[in-house]
Amino acid sequence: MSIEKELRIMHACELGAAGVYRGHKCVARYFFRANLSNLDNMRFHEKDHASIFRNLLKERDARLCFAHQLFFIGGLFYGVIIGLLGLKAIGTSTYTIEEIVNGEFELALIKLESDSSICTKIRAIQLEEQQHRDSGKELAGNNYALFGVVERIAKTGAYTAKYLASSL
Template sequence: MDLSVSKTISRILKVNHAGEFGAIRIYRAQVFVARYLIPDLVPFLSETLGHEIDHCLKFRAAMPERGSRPCYAMGLWGIGGYTLGLITALMGRNAVMVCTKAVEATVHQHLTEQLVFLEGRDEALKSLIADIQIQEIGHLDYAQAHICPSPFNAPLEGLIVVATEIVIWLSTQGAVTRMTRALEQA
């Protein structure tokens, strides 16, 4: 396989694994707070947390044979995710839904680009990502259906998207930029 292709595939896994790691922390923090403040959201958040744990394990398992390793700044993802989860859960139900929408929409966009790139290059990884994407769309749809209109939604969502992109960039040492560039050129 072309060296640049295998490098891009390795980066895709690194970024996705870090993303799932962060998502686990977001939902874990939200479940913790929601038990006290928004109990009716706990079933959705717990189920979603279970999905993200499963995604993280599956990406981790796909790494060795593709010469990929978890980024060493995973702790940053963890702290960033947990903080985002805590703050949004303390802000209330709508902030949790806006957070879910922002994070899941970002994930969805990355996965869609990756699927195009992996076509004919790594069919096994492509089908793994396609399966995971079905659940991510479910998370996104649930959030979109439960957001209440508010003038604060757009700025909060923008803030979360920017924060998510910065943390993913820092924790993957820019691998996400090189991944996106390679996907655009392909």
């Protein structure tokens, strides 16, 4: 896979993540105000991650994914639905998705090791994803009855986004 394609997939998935936290934030505004700023902070990080990948693609004169805005919209829908299931669902989803993201960045760092400037950027992004993962875990708690269900939905969502990004 070319570097451009790797970057394109990461850009689309970061847009999806920005949508997800935006969706959570919409629900939190009404039901979980205490968590609003944490969710908004994560949304802000994801927007920033998307623009880092967008700039890297621009520098290379490479295109973005076709219909990349759909990733944001898809993420937004997903984020609202999970949000309506409650704070523990948000936590479980966040933990599950960010754990996948962390693993994907781990693989990307190996594939892109010849490009140290991209790797430096990815490492900085990865640190924020790890913070998101840890705060998701905390929010989910230890005995959430729907953990397995939400985990499965989150995994399906994350891998569907990745698959779509690699085909568009």
